[in-house]
């Protein structure tokens with residue numbers, strides 16, 4: 001019996017520990033994404049995405065994050081099934097405890113967030129992993145140096161006839177760049193399809209996802225925006241209970257701290273989802 005209790009507490013601790021890690025990720029992710037709303041043509045947001053996509057520490061963090069999400073989902077499902085099995089007959093008396101009432105819905109709000117994450121990864125993250133096609137961006141400086149290298153090879157006779165023709169076509173294409181393919185600062189090519197990356201930057205140029213253009217286009221779609229907004233409501237409820245529960249698991253439920261933790265949970269559960277929600281709201285309704 002003691003062993004079962006110990007196993008259950010260990011799982012709760014694991015759930016809380018990974019939950020804490022996810023709680024740190026959320027405000028950071030929200031802060032970065034709010035840069036979409038800066039009226040700078042996407043400069044800040046693209047720079048932030050470039051940093052997130054190229055920095056090795058962030059890449060390690062991202063792997064830990066993915067493992068954490070999977071662990072969190074796995075442990076949450078096991079704990080819920082164990083709870084259900086331990087109580088095959090539903091209570092006839094409805095609990096009046098607010099915490100107990102909310103905790104019963106954690107698996108459902110969590111399930112909504114899980115479904116949201118699958119959709120969200122298909123929309124954005126899988127573009128970064130090159131599983132889904134998106135829109136791409138390339139710094140003019142990088143395109144230029146890539147082009148110069150090839151031009152040197154052409155001069156020294158290292159390129160075949162076909163490759164030379166491709167290079168000339170790239171030069172012509174770049175000199176007749178259509179509108180909307182250059183960012184506000186004139187430093188980057190933006191909103192490129194995969195075909196256009198090949199056309200303007202060269203066959204083997206590695207362009208980065210243009211998440212700024214993708215987010216702006218994405219939230220102009222009212223159905224996607226609505227789905228995201230509903231998920232942020234589920235996120236708010238999930239966070240509210242998660243923070244209280246986490247504090248309890250770590251033994252912080254002392255009359256001295258309870259009010260502070262409760263208020264922090266309410267503040268966090270309102271501010272973070274609201275911060276995320278500002279993005280679709282501003283793009284869809286305010287024309288950002």
Ligand code: HEM
Nearest residue numbers: 029033049052053062113124125128211215276277279280
């Ligand atoms: C309007 C709100 C949001 C926007 C615009 C947004 C945008 C993005 C974008 C563009 C990416 C890929 C960028 C990259 O990997 O560097 C991404 C990745 C990700 N998003 Fe979001 N996101 C939003 C809300 C959320 C929410 C509410 C969650 C969690 C519940 C979430 C979880 C993630 C995760 C786990 C990743 C993959 C890890 C990462 O790349 O950082 N996102 N998001």
